[in-house]
Amino acid sequence: MEERKVQLFEGKRIRTVWKEDEQEWYLSVVDVVEALTGTDDPRRYWSDLKRRLKAEGGQPYEKIVQLKLLADDGKMRLTDVVDAEHTLLIIQQIRSQKTEQFKQWLAQFSKRDISDNQIVKKEAFTHENGRNIRIRLNSDFDEMISIIDRARENTFRMVNRELINLYWNIGMYVSNKVKNGEWGKSVVKEFSEHIQVKRPEIKGFSPQNIWRMKQLYETYKDNEKLSSLLRELSWTLNTKILGCKTDEEREFYMQLAISNNYSSRELERQVESHMFERTLISGEINKPLVSKNTGLTIFRDGYVLDFLDLPERHSEKDIRKAIVANMRDFILELGTDFTFVGEEYRIRVGNTDFYIDLLFYNRRLSCLVAVELKITDFKPEHMGQLEFYLEALDRKVKKPDENPSVGLIICAGKDEAVVEYSLSRSMSPALVAAYQLCLPDKSLLENRLRELRDLRGLEEQDGDDIG
Structure with missing residues (x-):
């Protein structure tokens, strides 16, 4: 029996086949190549690599088989596939910065112990001494590439830090001139034009940007911690954060961008969806649950899924398919360290x-996370279903060194009292969150946060009075 499924690695489609008789997953090699390299012609890339593997002989070339997979034209066509073990051997021949991430994804997807030691022990391509030397050399070369990459990253950080220092100093200079009444809008405009005339090759000194430099300096000049953090971010990322109202909010987005290595688009998305307020609200609402399981702090009380572009009337299948099609954005909304394992993940209990x-x-929690989608308001029976899935995952899928599986129900709405009753005696680590399909209003979130904090303060005061 064969089961075909499309898996996603960092938003890239990888067609797979589960062969029941072998208890083994097979992956489309051309899809793996495209996911790792980003090449516009993955078939050509694979053809060249396949020819080289054939010339070298031995594994993994001998393990390549052809199975029928759904092609872009909607037809089932024979496609080169290899099992998970030999996929690992092939990716060692592909130069990609995503190799380590792919190994981790493959390990979770295929439930194998994947390490460089395993590759060497398998003597990947042949038992001949000359081939083993090639493997060791490739490992040495990859290590040197890692050293080069780290050096380039350090160089970028150094250059960026100096650039931010430059903008800071210009901002300080302009701020003092304006404060003393020596400069105004017209002078700043003349200053910008003067730079363009004298040094036309220098970019980034438009009047608008110069005013932003002034704003940067004035915003952070009295905050030593944030003035240090901002030098870890690019100028573009800093401009996304400048509009935040408080130092607390600015620090939140700075730390978020640094720890997650956000692009400009990703940070802009988090700011526009008011991640700061939503995270604080979740912290207040989920505080009782988090006190029992600190790992649940990574989850939020609600998720904004505006990027799914769903109509008001939609089915659970619609929302699931839309999430899979927009997996990169969904993981950005979901949180850090998540790796997608599968859609409609099949698990057998008894004969069902x-x-x-x-x-x-x-990765942070070292556990599987089951997500159930509901287009209705939360109901107590939803929790029973989720707990059943978590128990099945822990018994049948979880590895011995992994933590118990965690569950998340994302539903259209919820009554906090019903949720609290449903979770009060539950032994499973689980949370219930509501989703919305449009960006929330910042002022409404601020009011909600204020109400929750006031309520929490009253509860704590009552507790002190009783004591």
Whole structure:
């Protein structure tokens, strides 16, 4: 029996086949090549690599088989595939900065112990001494590439730090001139034009940018901690944060961007969706649950799924398919360290197959995360279903060194009292969150946060009075 599924690695489609008789997953090699290299012609890339592997002889070339997979034209066509073990051997021949991430994804997806030691022990391509030397050399070369990459990253950080220092000093100079009444808008405009005339090759000194430099200096000049943090971010990222109202909010987005290595688009998305307020609200609402399981702090009380572009009337299948199609944006909204494992993940209990809507793995928690989607308001029976899935995952899928699986129900709405009752006696680590399909209003979130904090303060005061 064969089961075909499309898996996602960092938003890239990888067609796979589960062969029941072998208890083994097979992956489309051309899809793996495209995911790792980003090449516009993955078939040509694979053809050249395949020819080289054939010339070298031995594994993994001998392990390449052809199975029928759904092609872009909608037809089932024979496609080169290899099992997970030999996929690992092939990717060692592909130069990509995503190799380590792919290994981790493959390890979770295929549930194998994947390491460089395993590769060497398998004597990947042949038992001949000359070939083993080639493997060791490739490992040495990859190590040197890593050293080069780290040096380039350090150089970029150094250059960026100096650039931010320059903008800071210009901002300080302009701020003092304006404060003393010596400069105004017209002078700043003349200053910008003067730079363009004298040094036309220098970019980034438009009047608008110069005013931003002034704003940068004035915003952070009295905050030593943030004035240090801002030098870890690019100028573009800093401009996304400048509009925040408080130092607390600015620090939140700075730390978020640094720890997650956000692009400009990703940070802009988090700011526009008011991640700061939503995270604080979740912290207040989920505080009782988090006190029992600190790992649940990575989850939020609600998720904004505006990027799914769904109509008001939609089915659970619609939302699931839309999430899979927009997995990169969904993981950005979901949080850090999540790796997508599968859609409608099949798990057999007794003689019955059950399907988990979405299954992830979280590296920070070292556990599987089952996500169930509901287009209705939360109901107590939803928790029973989720607990069943978590028990099945822990018994049948979880590795001995992994933590118990965690569950998340994302539903259209929820009554906090019903959720609290449903979770009060639950032994499973689980949370319930509501989703919305449009960006929230910042002022409404601020009011909600204020109400929750006031309520929490009253509860703590009552507790002190009783004591």
